[in-house]
Amino acid sequence: MDDHEAPEDQEFAFETQAIHAGQEPDPRTGAVMTPIYASTTFEQDAPGEDRGYEYSRTGNPTRAALEANVAALEGGEYGRAFSSGMGSINTVMNLLEAGDHVVTGDDVYGGTHRLFTQVYDQYDVEFSFVDTTDPDAVSEAIRPETALVWTETPTNPLMRVVDIEAIADIAHDGDALCAVDNTFATPYLQRPLEHGADIVSHSLTKYLGGHSDVVGGALVTNDGTIDERIGFYQNSVGATPDPFACFLVLRGTKTLPVRMDRHCENARDLASWLDGHPDVDEVFYPGLESHPQHDVAARQMDDFGGMLSFELDGTLEEASALVSSTEVFTLAESLGGVESLVEQPAPMTHGAIPKEEREAAGLTDGLIRVSVGLESVDDLRDDLEQAIDGAVN
Numbered sequence: 001m002d003d004h005e006a007p008e009d010q011e012f013a014f015e016t017q018a019i020h021a022g023q024e025p026d027p028r029t030g031a032v033m034t035p036i037y038a039s040t041t042f043e044q045d046a047p048g049e050d051r052g053y054e055y056s057r058t059g060n061p062t063r064a065a066l067e068a069n070v071a072a073l074e075g076g077e078y079g080r081a082f083s084s085g086m087g088s089i090n091t092v093m094n095l096l097e098a099g100d101h102v103v104t105g106d107d108v109y110g111g112t113h114r115l116f117t118q119v120y121d122q123y124d125v126e127f128s129f130v131d132t133t134d135p136d137a138v139s140e141a142i143r144p145e146t147a148l149v150w151t152e153t154p155t156n157p158l159m160r161v162v163d164i165e166a167i168a169d170i171a172h173d174g175d176a177l178c179a180v181d182n183t184f185a186t187p188y189l190q191r192p193l194e195h196g197a198d199i200v201s202h203s204l205t206k207y208l209g210g211h212s213d214v215v216g217g218a219l220v221t222n223d224g225t226i227d228e229r230i231g232f233y234q235n236s237v238g239a240t241p242d243p244f245a246c247f248l249v250l251r252g253t254k255t256l257p258v259r260m261d262r263h264c265e266n267a268r269d270l271a272s273w274l275d276g277h278p279d280v281d282e283v284f285y286p287g288l289e290s291h292p293q294h295d296v297a298a299r300q301m302d303d304f305g306g307m308l309s310f311e312l313d314g315t316l317e318e319a320s321a322l323v324s325s326t327e328v329f330t331l332a333e334s335l336g337g338v339e340s341l342v343e344q345p346a347p348m349t350h351g352a353i354p355k356e357e358r359e360a361a362g363l364t365d366g367l368i369r370v371s372v373g374l375e376s377v378d379d380l381r382d383d384l385e386q387a388i389d390g391a392v393n
């Protein structure tokens, strides 16, 4: 479980790539850290003869370092950075045409669901939302006009695990692209391109940035034609990150392996403790052997991540009381930072979904989602213990 091999075809191990890929000491000054190139424009030697950069929306050296870094970590040849995770997802959608059909998960990230149903719907793109943990359901949803299968794994907030290889095969049999949102797992734990995906998408805002202080997105592919089209839309639409944001994410990716190790260790510890707690009905964590897709997760991931959720044996109000009374966990949306966060999906991240639909999808009133941070796991456990006790007793 703790053996993290180099991404395929790469000389150096993941930990080494995280620190060095895409980055060289600055040739002019020797600066060890990639400078923040705040310049919007770049001198040309003669009209059309630039030195690799002309205008910062089109390309910027700090951004190029980040793009190369994230691509290397995913074991991909081409990387592109965006101003947010939604910016990167939107750019994948730009590859589609009116009349195309997309198969996706019935529990995709809320922002992705909104983009699909409220933006792309009006451009005559059709969607089928299915249980992507069931390859047969994906297979049955494929139509002649299906151009994309979009999935994420583990999913939010029930930590369902999707078999990427099975889904990619189904997509390719139907002449569709397979894109995977790898935000929850990060490339340290799972590299979708190695399992047949065509495009990997990230919200850099989460684990890759890692410190809850920068919003960003990225796409990685091994297909030069797809990358060229992504690059065209990146420049044409302009959802590009500023160089300071790129610098912050680059600083984050350097410590990704050590952070993820601790996120996983703390989450595993809390998951097994919660699993035996008398006031907890169910724990959703792919590392638990009772998890319905534990075998897929064990095969596809190097470890099980820092996100978990659990169902309090109690009412909406009791669950609200729990998340409001933690001292170490902060009550907030988002995830993947060094600090532990707790939230209640029903009234918060998934509040827009009507109650019946929400409950049918397993998002009950007592469900609580946790982004396990890097604090002492003893303090985290004690904090949850006092919050659960106070809420239900």
Ligand SMILES: *Cc1c(COP(=O)(O)O)cnc(C)c1O
Residues within 6 Å of the ligand: 084, 085, 086, 087, 109, 111, 112, 152, 156, 181, 183, 184, 202, 203, 204, 205, 206, 215, 216, 217
């Ligand atoms: C946060 C998130 C996004 C959106 O990313 P932003 O950076 O907030 O735009 C997409 N997918 C997943 C799985 C996320 O957690």
